[in-house]
Amino acid sequence: MTSLGSSSSSATEYTVRVPKNTSKKYNIMAFNSGDRVNCSTWTQARMERDMSARRIYGEEETPESGAGSEFGKKQREEARRKKFGIVTREFKAEDQPWILKVNGKAGKKFKGVKKGGVTENASYYIFTQCPDGAFEAFPVHGWYNL
Numbered sequence: 001m002t003s004l005g006s007s008s009s010s011a012t013e014y015t016v017r018v019p020k021n022t023s024k025k026y027n028i029m030a031f032n033s034g035d036r037v038n039c040s041t042w043t044q045a046r047m048e049r050d051m052s053a054r055r056i057y058g059e060e061e062t063p064e065s066g067a068g069s070e071f072g073k074k075q076r077e078e079a080r081r082k083k084f085g086i087v088t089r090e091f092k093a094e095d096q097p098w099i100l101k102v103n104g105k106a107g108k109k110f111k112g113v114k115k116g117g118v119t120e121n122a123s124y125y126i127f128t129q130c131p132d133g134a135f136e137a138f139p140v141h142g143w144y145n146l
Contacts, residue, residue, distance in 0.1 A: 015134035016127070025141035026126050029098070029112050032146060046101045050111065054091055098144055112144035119143075 031037045081088065098112035118124070124140035 016137055017130075017134055018125075018137045018139075022138060024138075026138045027142040027144060028124065028126075028140055029100070029144045029146055031110075035146075042102050042107075044102070044104055044107070048099050048101075049093060050097045050099050051093070053096060094142075100146065110146040112146045115143045115145050 080086075095114060097114065100110040100112065102108045102110070119140065119142075124143075125137040126140060127135045127137050129135055
């Protein structure tokens with residue numbers, strides 16, 4: 001590469017390692033720029049999943065045979081769902097939003113909603129610097145907007 005003028009440019013090389021198998025999954029939480037979040041003033045922070053979407057009550061418990069049973073009810077319900085195109089999705093805890101509580105009960109609450117399709121066309125990595133000066137790159141599993 002040619003340099004313009006008399007300025008000299010120097011480059012510094014770093015070693016970047018990508019671990020082959022990581023048991024941890026890393027996520028990015030992007031704050032809204034209008035919120036003016038200052039993490040240095042936080043005294044306490046707690047994150048937990050919002051499990052309010054989980055069904056509290058399961059299907060009705062009816063006997064499958066014997067007195068008081070409706071023979072073939074499950075098959076009829078399955079056929080009805082298939083006929084009308086009703087697709088039942090199973091509950092996935094990893095797809096639920098995160099709740100970030102800052103400074104205890106009197107503090108602020110943030111709800112992180114998962115942004116889908118972020119890692120489909122691009123790869124994002126989180127870089128951490130090791131004590132030996134090298135960097136470790138961890139792939140981003142999900143992206144949450146707060």
